[in-house]
Amino acid sequence: MAFDRLIDNIIEKQNPTVAGLDPKLDYVPASIKDACFAQYGKTLEGAAAALLAFNKAIIDQIYDIVPAVKPQAAYYEMYGWQGVKALAETIAYARKKGMFVITDGKRNDIGTTMEAYATAHLGTTDVAGESIDAFGADALTVNGYLGTDGIKPLVQICKEKDKGIFVLVKTSNPSSGELQDMTLTNGASVYEQMGSMCERWGEELGGKYGYSGVGAVVGATYPEQLKEMREKAPHTFFLVPGYGAQGGGANDAKNAFDKNGLGAIINSSRGIMCAWKKQGLTEEDFAAAARAEALRMKEDILSVIGEIKA
């Protein structure tokens, strides 16, 4: 299953982290923007070209040390279809470099429509007999509010194409508890219920490390819930946002891992993309600064979980 490929990559690189690619135009150095605007004007096309050049430079600097990237769809949609084209090109570029690509789209819908999303992001689209990858990521984040119908088509494509999904369970934002922390009459919280649904949905997609192809998003900003869910969802691999810019530290993130240092991947987006600011460098050094931050983050996490063992 797909997360076996991801875990293989994590073990080989001894690095359980993923670089979030949520590029805002503000993060892109002036030299890149100026060149793109000179070629395409101050247009969505120009902006998209700048994002793509920025992403490629970061990928070039980290692909040998970081196992995965997570482009966030919203930051591409913000620049129209031209931005969405840059998303597709970013995915293709990162995969060519051997990285595992998680498209962060949090997609959700009824069954027939989820088939279309699953096809779009993880499968292949049929055009009059031609099979074409529309976006072709390795995994997609999804929202399980609609229940099993909305997840089944994804599980089917994950099985056929060796892909994975991450379902939102306990998100990293301040108000995530408004609904997710409420208690149901069966004694479980809403997020706990969602976690148990992930365990069930993953049954068909077992992997060699004990983790299924149905993962969960659980934020580092809620370390207690992270610890609880690690125990209650032992076959569910975690994608953990909230480290760094959102306030989570290595000791918080630690709760996501099992005793072998497996079971989770920790995301950092702004921390890596905007590393030059923190390191007191100029923006022209953004890519080297991103590499330095990726290495620092890896060491930070490994310092609390130790060696990652198969």
Added chain:
Amino acid sequence: MAFDRLIDNIIEKQNPTVAGLDPKLDYVPASIKDACFAQYGKTLEGAAAALLAFNKAIIDQIYDIVPAVKPQAAYYEMYGWQGVKALAETIAYARKKGMFVITDGKRNDIGTTMEAYATAHLGTTDVAGESIDAFGADALTVNGYLGTDGIKPLVQICKEKDKGIFVLVKTSNPSSGELQDMTLTNGASVYEQMGSMCERWGEELGGKYGYSGVGAVVGATYPEQLKEMREKAPHTFFLVPGYGAQGGGANDAKNAFDKNGLGAIINSSRGIMCAWKKQGLTEEDFAAAARAEALRMKEDILSVIGEIKA
């Protein structure tokens, strides 16, 4: 507020329905596909050109009698960025014809990322001082699982730009109850809790008909819950899927309306796009068949709710 514009349009046309534009390549007549494939090849570009031509023909046939269209993002993403370009062009075309456009994307994320989605779909994107509409719909469907942080940036843009959102409350699919029908310890169901959050989120966006700019998605396939939510969320305008192909009828949908025939808009997607099949016509008559079905649906709904009054 945005839903005032929508309601004005509903009253003027005496038609509380929205045409879903979820075009699959299978629905598009061979003559359109052949012409597009001849020009662009059997590619995503060719498929996207066919979808756009199909949508435009349907819009041309219904814009004078139907107040709104609802393109479903998944069916465009399935055809890559080329499909997403067709989505943007469909939105622009429908708006030019005076239709209210609801992008059905069910987007959701943490606050900073929701700002990007809100900008993408409802706002204007800043590119080095130039303000550009990326998609420019009138309303967007969203998922409220992440709580207030994920809704606030949308409410802000709705206020600034006269737009609206529809939050998933009780969805139309068979397994929607798995989570949504569970009872919380405060006595409310999960969907009811989400409905009360919609009432609260809408407080800042009141409209002249008593409905706020924060609407809710409640399926016609669950008429009892629809009736319950109409009573419990009196300021929340409903987008009602599930009529027609999914099994809901006019008597089910009736529960979504208030005593003036306001408070809801009923969606039909496959029923309208594939009307030629039901009417025993050839696929070349798809656009005329779509108009006939749109008129039949309008009469069907009006027959149970009566005249729509301001």
